[in-house]
Amino acid sequence: MKIVKLKEANLHSFLEEISKEADLWAPVKAAPDRYKFEFIQDLNKIDTDCTRTILPPRKILLPPSINMFQASEKEYKEDFSHVSKKIIFGIHPCDIHGILIMDDFFSHEFYDPYYMESRKNTLLLGHSCWPDENCLCKSTRTHIIKEGYDLFFSKLKERYIVWIGSSKGDDLIRTKANLFEEDISDKDIKEYAEWCDQREKAFQTEINFDALGDLMELMYNDPLWEELGNACLACGSCSNVCPTCNCYNVADRPALEKKYSDIKRCWDACTLESYSEVAGGENFRKKRADRLKLFYTHKFQAYISKYGKPACVGCGRCVATCPVDINVKTVGKSLDGEKVDAFWKRLSKEVTK
């Protein structure tokens, strides 16, 4: 692997150069307490100190609603208008892991051209980050990324160590090679090692993910699920913010004055009531508890048996989002026998009172 160095002051010149050939997406501060990935037209808006964004970067690859094709009685025309050359800058290790999980899922058994075309045209430029109280990525071992990115920017004082992870990443560096320095000094290495060391210690939450797959199976009929079901608002937010959720629904959008329909593909979420409804109005997961079981089986157990790793990258989005505290942290800890302080626990006491 090749490693180069970039002065922080030169970052914008580099980004400006590479954004000539592709749409640049990066995290911005959308409000004082909120970050999101945006298509960048003004480099000054990029916020490299950001914590997690509200939606994960998978929205850049597959937005909440895309048009798959136009169909008439005679023919159909595929629509790949959501695909364009893109560069995602500022993506954290957990989110890169999230995209790698999506890659696994959509490139083998269920090959999905709408995802894969978008993905093949997208370069990932990672950025180092610092954990907050909701970050669980150390437990999921996704806090460090070794492959899968095109470039990775590790921030040191006033400079970056830039890891080149692919030949496409290398091509990017070459578009403005004069901005980069090749010699990494001892001082750089020392500073980087210290930073890594301190970061490891900064994680505040640990969950034993290795045990969760088995526990999920063992506790499938535990009263815990009823407690969770009683509190769940069925808002679907946990699924929508999850970097590895990939379910979708397909719907027709006929055009009034024309003889064709647009066939749309929209995000769906297994935690929503309508998700398990089938033709005829039958719903085989009408209970919230059953839907939550499906979600957590998927995250903690099913993926491990299929891909050898959990479908949780520890990004902490569900922890930050769920208003009733149903998230991988409280559910995981409860499965593991730990006591947790969460709204759903308190509600359960209130209702049985």
Next chain:
Amino acid sequence: MNNGKLKIGIYELTGCAGDALLILDCEKELLDIFKAVDIQSFLMASSDNRDGKLDIALVEGSVSTEREIEELKDIRERAEIVIAIGLCATVGGIQARFTDPNEWKKKYKEVYGDIEMTHTKPVQSKPIDAYIKVDYYLPGCPIGKEQFLDLFTRAVKGTLPERYPRPVCVTCKYNENDCLLNKGIPCLGPLTADGCGSICPNHNVPCFGCWGPVEGANLTSEYYLLKEKGFDIESIKKRMANYSGTKLIDFLKQFKKESK
């Protein structure tokens, strides 16, 4: 006129006329609508209205007078398909907030006194399905343009309109808003049907519930959540009732059952 086009009527009962206005606000699509179908009646847009057989009737507003009951029954008789559009037609609207007939009578008297109305007798506001069979529902206060065009197009093309059984939170997340409930702001997003584009949370304003309750809403959990955040019981109930119309009764039943 017999040109193979579907005959459509758009009717307004008691309400703010916002749904009919929203149809007029589909500026770019309006000409297409008028081209694609034969608009038999649309008082807000035209003075040339007829009372014949209809393929589809869109009805907005609640039923609030005896005259409207008759009018509605007549529409039902003439129309193959009746679609309730807007909060007032689907759940009764804000004017259906008094679920107790005695309370309604009392308030009515406070406003109008004992005067006898000569033109038409008042009745307590109800959604249109209190009097006729309704084929499809399109909620919203007012209805959303996209949902309307989608339903209208599907109805015209003879396919089943979609249902919208999701809460506001879904679109709110797509719009990348921070959850207001987590900030202690009494947002009704999880209880409310989606379709507005989560406009209130987009502007840092909590959802007031103007699309009416969503199927499968978890009232009990939201109720205790707000209580824990310091809101008193009465104010939570009132807030939940504002836009729920007659559905409030079902709400309260669920609540009674679950809170015991």
Next chain:
Amino acid sequence: MKKISVDHLARVEGNGGISATIDGKVVSDVKFSIYEGPRLIEKLTIGLTPEEDVSMSPRICAICSLSHKNAVLRSMENALNIKIHPKSYLCRELMHMGEMVESHSLHTYYLSLPDYLGYPNAIAMASDFELEVKIALEMKHFANHIMKVLSGRYIHGENPIIGGFGTFPSRDELIFIKNRAIQFMPFVKKTVDLFCTLDYPDVPEKETIYACCEPGNSNYGFWGDEILLSTGEKFFRDDYQKLTNEFVVSHSYCKRSRYKGKPYSVGALARVNNLGERFKGETGKMYKKYFNKRWHVNPLFHNAAQALEISYCFERIPELVDEILKYEEDPKAVKYTAKSGKGTGLVEAPRGLLIHHHEITDGRVSLVDIITPTAQNAEDIERYCQIAAQKLLDSGKEDKIKERMELVVRAFDPCISCSAHMAEVTHTPSGSWKNKLEEIRKNSSPVYIGAGQQDRSDDACGIDIAQKLRGLGFKDVWLGSEIIRDDKLEGYTEKNTLVFFDAVDFNEKAGKITVLPLEYILTHSSISHKFVPFAASIKNLSLQKNAYVVGIQPDSVARGNKISPSVQKAVREILNHLRN
């Protein structure tokens, strides 16, 4: 009539109609009915928080939802003693401009212009008047855009909140609005030229009182803290009831207002009449070019006034954007601590003066009073329609009545769906006076008054009836001379109806009986003089509205003591009817 309570409000708009009843040569009844059901909005929000009220009360009307939003916010902020940041104030004005242009362009082009050009609707008009329809669409679209940017959506936006806004528009959005407004100016001038030069008929024309907000500082504008009348009088916002005096009529769920017993008008024409001299720039020039005396008396000029206001808005929008851009920081909504208070908010909705009054007790809404423009215009709508109908009947153009009344109603722009409703003209069968008298007796306690002169043959018939009624043991019977001389009407309330008997010359067959509201007689120039003293003696305003004249066509009113046989027959018929 029975008791009328003071708290109230039903929404207008939606279902409504206008009807005139013709009895021979007289228009005996004109009713502007609103079939819209009662919604009791003012009761719905009692007990809610101010924030919830601010969300709910604009649901009164979709077309004026932002006017209601501005009015309820002004009222609440007065009640809770909140001073909003200048940027919020300016953004609310910009938002209001959006609604004004949206509503006016919709009304002028879509709803009124087809009348003057002879089409059932704007879509049908589009093939022949493509440019006009396109201008209207573009203007409305732009206005909708302004409302969406400021309020959150086209209809019932929730971004304006107590103390300011949830979020403010970005600089780019504001500059777009400014530039687009400037681009529109050539079309705006075309609009004013078009609507100020339409051939407005001269029936009906009649003086009225115009009321609007006083924007202050000699500016034109759409809100203020005072009400200004065309008589020059002014009221502070909290004294709004001095103007409005609302009451209920039995043919509408929309309450009515009169000022000192007289109908008055609000809306674009009222504003231009009261404030037009204050227009500046291009609008000022066009005002000077087009405004004339007919604008004072002819309600059809509402459309012309609306066009001038569109121009005012398009000139004001760029100024507003420049002023807003001076404030870079977005102010947070002002927090308040007050738990109780009273406040009133005055706003000019597109259709005219809109008043919201709120009382807050312990953080909850405890009293609401909302007075909508259509509630205030309803009386003048009926009056102008009656004048138009009578004038057209007099000149033998009965076939024009229906169309003209529709034109008048629509000019007032009461609410778009009811203004597009059909008008109805009916002839009453002979003997309908009995039904009317029955209706009066059924709904209230009548007070009978015999008017006329003893020594002028048939003119004595009213006095004759009154004396005979007394003879039959009827209570509450007076002679005209008694009520003018003494204050005999004191003590009667809105539960009573005054019924005058008199000989009235309708140019009919002798002995024909016609029942008319007293007010119609007053607008009937040939016979009004006799009743002016009676009208003046009625101090109670609701009684003035509840007064009827049972008129008998005389054969002769020459000096003499004999009542003619045909009139004697009529007297007997009336007495027989009342006795049963």
